[in-house]
Amino acid sequence: MTAQPSIPAGFRQDAQGRLVHENQIKPVDKLRDELVLSLVERARTTSATLAQFKATAFGEIEAFIDLSAQEYGAKRGGKKGNVSLTSFDGRYKIQRAIQESLVFDERLQAARALIDECLQEWTADARPELATLVNDAFRVDTKGEIRTARVLALRRLEIADERWQQAMRAIGEACQVVGSRSYIRVYERVGDTDQYQPISLDIAGV
Incomplete structure:
Protein backbone atom coordinates (compact mmCIF):
# COMPACT_ATOMS: atom_id res chain seq x y z
CA MET A 1 0.00 0.00 0.00
CA THR A 2 1.19 3.53 -0.77
CA ALA A 3 1.81 5.59 2.34
CA GLN A 4 -0.49 8.58 2.64
CA PRO A 5 1.43 11.89 2.80
CA SER A 6 1.10 13.76 6.06
CA ILE A 7 -0.98 16.93 5.83
CA PRO A 8 0.25 19.96 7.81
CA ALA A 9 -2.05 21.46 10.40
CA GLY A 10 -4.41 24.04 8.92
CA PHE A 11 -4.34 22.53 5.42
CA ARG A 12 -6.53 20.14 3.44
CA GLN A 13 -5.70 18.11 0.36
CA ASP A 14 -7.94 18.67 -2.65
CA ALA A 15 -8.98 16.19 -5.38
CA GLN A 16 -5.80 16.96 -7.37
CA GLY A 17 -3.57 16.22 -4.39
CA ARG A 18 -2.75 19.88 -3.75
CA LEU A 19 -2.49 21.28 -0.22
CA VAL A 20 -4.96 24.13 0.36
CA HIS A 21 -5.01 26.27 3.51
CA GLU A 22 -8.26 26.26 5.47
CA ASN A 23 -8.59 30.04 5.05
CA GLN A 24 -8.65 29.64 1.27
CA ILE A 25 -11.53 27.14 1.27
CA LYS A 26 -14.99 28.63 0.80
CA PRO A 27 -17.54 27.95 3.57
CA VAL A 28 -19.88 26.25 1.08
CA ASP A 29 -17.08 23.87 0.07
CA LYS A 30 -16.47 22.99 3.71
CA LEU A 31 -20.19 22.37 4.26
CA ARG A 32 -20.34 20.17 1.16
CA ASP A 33 -17.36 18.17 2.40
CA GLU A 34 -18.96 17.69 5.83
CA LEU A 35 -22.24 16.57 4.26
CA VAL A 36 -20.58 14.05 1.94
CA LEU A 37 -18.39 12.56 4.68
CA SER A 38 -21.36 12.32 7.06
CA LEU A 39 -23.54 10.53 4.49
CA VAL A 40 -20.72 8.21 3.46
CA GLU A 41 -20.16 7.19 7.09
CA ARG A 42 -23.86 6.47 7.57
CA ALA A 43 -23.96 4.59 4.25
CA ARG A 44 -21.08 2.38 5.40
CA THR A 45 -22.91 1.63 8.64
CA THR A 46 -26.12 0.81 6.77
CA SER A 47 -24.24 -1.38 4.28
CA ALA A 48 -22.62 -3.30 7.14
CA THR A 49 -26.04 -3.76 8.77
CA LEU A 50 -27.51 -5.13 5.52
CA ALA A 51 -24.54 -7.47 5.08
CA GLN A 52 -25.00 -8.75 8.63
CA PHE A 53 -28.74 -9.23 8.05
CA LYS A 54 -28.08 -11.20 4.85
CA ALA A 55 -25.51 -13.44 6.52
CA THR A 56 -27.77 -14.04 9.54
CA ALA A 57 -30.84 -14.67 7.37
CA PHE A 58 -29.03 -17.19 5.16
CA GLY A 59 -27.63 -19.00 8.17
CA GLU A 60 -30.97 -19.22 9.96
CA ILE A 61 -32.84 -20.30 6.82
CA GLU A 62 -30.26 -23.00 6.17
CA ALA A 63 -30.50 -24.21 9.77
CA PHE A 64 -34.30 -24.36 9.52
CA ILE A 65 -34.15 -26.33 6.26
CA ASP A 66 -31.82 -28.84 7.90
CA LEU A 67 -34.15 -29.10 10.90
CA SER A 68 -37.17 -29.63 8.63
CA ALA A 69 -35.31 -32.30 6.64
CA GLN A 70 -34.32 -34.16 9.82
CA GLU A 71 -37.97 -34.48 10.77
CA TYR A 72 -38.41 -36.75 7.76
CA GLY A 73 -35.05 -38.47 8.10
CA ALA A 74 -33.79 -36.87 4.90
CA LYS A 75 -30.17 -36.07 4.15
CA ARG A 76 -29.46 -32.97 2.13
CA GLY A 77 -26.72 -32.99 -0.46
CA GLY A 78 -25.93 -29.28 -0.65
CA LYS A 79 -27.05 -25.72 -0.10
CA LYS A 80 -28.13 -24.92 -3.64
CA GLY A 81 -31.72 -24.09 -4.52
CA ASN A 82 -34.47 -21.54 -4.04
CA VAL A 83 -36.65 -21.71 -0.95
CA SER A 84 -39.86 -19.90 0.02
CA LEU A 85 -40.96 -19.66 3.67
CA THR A 86 -44.32 -18.24 4.77
CA SER A 87 -45.45 -17.09 8.21
CA PHE A 88 -48.20 -19.09 9.92
CA ASP A 89 -50.85 -16.46 9.17
CA GLY A 90 -49.69 -16.14 5.57
CA ARG A 91 -49.02 -12.42 5.93
CA TYR A 92 -45.28 -12.57 5.31
CA LYS A 93 -43.12 -14.53 2.92
CA ILE A 94 -39.35 -14.83 2.67
CA GLN A 95 -37.59 -16.18 -0.38
CA ARG A 96 -34.02 -17.35 -0.63
CA ALA A 97 -32.94 -17.15 -4.25
CA ILE A 98 -29.66 -18.32 -5.74
CA GLN A 99 -28.98 -17.15 -9.27
CA GLU A 100 -26.19 -18.85 -11.17
CA SER A 101 -24.08 -17.08 -13.79
CA LEU A 102 -23.77 -19.20 -16.93
CA GLN A 176 -20.54 -23.66 -17.62
CA VAL A 177 -21.43 -22.23 -14.20
CA VAL A 178 -18.94 -19.45 -13.44
CA GLY A 179 -20.47 -18.10 -10.26
CA SER A 180 -23.65 -17.45 -8.35
CA ARG A 181 -25.34 -14.64 -6.47
CA SER A 182 -27.56 -15.11 -3.45
CA TYR A 183 -30.59 -13.03 -2.57
CA ILE A 184 -33.00 -12.65 0.32
CA ARG A 185 -36.40 -11.25 -0.63
CA VAL A 186 -39.03 -10.33 1.96
CA TYR A 187 -42.71 -9.89 1.09
CA GLU A 188 -45.90 -8.75 2.84
CA ARG A 189 -49.36 -9.81 1.70
CA VAL A 190 -51.61 -7.11 0.30
CA GLY A 191 -54.71 -7.14 2.52
CA ASP A 192 -56.65 -10.38 2.15
CA THR A 193 -55.55 -10.98 -1.43
CA ASP A 194 -53.16 -13.60 -2.71
CA GLN A 195 -50.78 -10.87 -3.87
CA TYR A 196 -47.54 -9.99 -2.09
CA GLN A 197 -45.56 -6.77 -2.23
CA PRO A 198 -41.82 -6.65 -1.47
CA ILE A 199 -40.40 -5.06 1.64
CA SER A 200 -37.56 -3.30 -0.14
CA LEU A 201 -33.98 -3.81 1.00
CA ASP A 202 -32.75 -1.77 -1.95
CA ILE A 203 -32.02 1.92 -1.35
CA ALA A 204 -33.60 2.75 -4.72
CA GLY A 205 -36.86 1.06 -3.73
CA VAL A 206 -37.60 2.60 -0.33
Missing part, protein backbone atom coordinates in the same frame (compact mmCIF):
# COMPACT_ATOMS: atom_id res chain seq x y z
CA VAL A 103 -21.43 -18.89 -19.90
CA PHE A 104 -20.76 -21.01 -22.97
CA ASP A 105 -17.34 -22.31 -23.94
CA GLU A 106 -16.02 -23.00 -27.46
CA ARG A 107 -18.32 -26.00 -27.94
CA LEU A 108 -21.18 -23.58 -28.57
CA GLN A 109 -19.60 -22.81 -31.96
CA ALA A 110 -19.72 -26.50 -32.86
CA ALA A 111 -23.38 -26.59 -31.86
CA ARG A 112 -24.13 -23.55 -34.01
CA ALA A 113 -22.40 -25.16 -37.03
CA LEU A 114 -24.53 -28.31 -36.67
CA ILE A 115 -27.69 -26.25 -36.29
CA ASP A 116 -26.81 -24.25 -39.40
CA GLU A 117 -26.45 -27.51 -41.34
CA CYS A 118 -29.96 -28.47 -40.29
CA LEU A 119 -31.39 -25.08 -41.14
CA GLN A 120 -29.85 -24.98 -44.60
CA GLU A 121 -31.60 -28.24 -45.39
CA TRP A 122 -34.88 -27.56 -43.61
CA THR A 123 -35.48 -24.01 -44.83
CA ALA A 124 -35.78 -25.43 -48.33
CA ASP A 125 -39.00 -27.00 -47.05
CA ALA A 126 -40.43 -23.71 -45.70
CA ARG A 127 -39.55 -23.68 -42.01
CA PRO A 128 -38.57 -19.99 -41.65
CA GLU A 129 -40.03 -19.70 -38.15
CA LEU A 130 -37.41 -22.12 -36.83
CA ALA A 131 -34.59 -20.18 -38.49
CA THR A 132 -35.90 -16.98 -36.88
CA LEU A 133 -36.03 -18.68 -33.48
CA VAL A 134 -32.46 -19.98 -33.78
CA ASN A 135 -31.03 -16.72 -35.07
CA ASP A 136 -32.70 -14.82 -32.23
CA ALA A 137 -31.26 -17.26 -29.68
CA PHE A 138 -27.71 -16.71 -30.92
CA ARG A 139 -28.05 -12.92 -31.21
CA VAL A 140 -25.86 -11.11 -28.67
CA ASP A 141 -27.18 -8.59 -26.17
CA THR A 142 -26.06 -4.97 -25.73
CA LYS A 143 -22.92 -6.17 -23.93
CA GLY A 144 -21.98 -8.43 -26.81
CA GLU A 145 -22.81 -11.59 -24.85
CA ILE A 146 -24.92 -14.58 -25.84
CA ARG A 147 -28.21 -14.75 -23.95
CA THR A 148 -27.89 -18.14 -22.26
CA ALA A 149 -31.60 -18.58 -21.47
CA ARG A 150 -32.62 -18.34 -25.14
CA VAL A 151 -29.91 -20.74 -26.29
CA LEU A 152 -30.85 -23.27 -23.61
CA ALA A 153 -34.52 -22.92 -24.62
CA LEU A 154 -33.63 -24.54 -27.95
CA ARG A 155 -33.11 -27.82 -26.09
CA ARG A 156 -36.84 -27.97 -25.38
CA LEU A 157 -37.65 -28.31 -29.08
CA GLU A 158 -38.60 -31.85 -30.05
CA ILE A 159 -36.53 -32.47 -33.19
CA ALA A 160 -35.39 -36.01 -33.96
CA ASP A 161 -32.64 -35.21 -36.47
CA GLU A 162 -29.37 -36.67 -35.15
CA ARG A 163 -27.44 -33.52 -36.06
CA TRP A 164 -29.87 -31.45 -34.00
CA GLN A 165 -29.62 -33.87 -31.10
CA GLN A 166 -25.84 -33.71 -31.26
CA ALA A 167 -25.99 -29.90 -31.31
CA MET A 168 -28.22 -29.93 -28.22
CA ARG A 169 -25.73 -32.19 -26.42
CA ALA A 170 -22.95 -29.77 -27.36
CA ILE A 171 -24.96 -26.87 -25.96
CA GLY A 172 -25.49 -28.73 -22.71
CA GLU A 173 -21.81 -29.56 -22.38
CA ALA A 174 -20.73 -26.05 -23.40
CA CYS A 175 -22.75 -24.43 -20.61
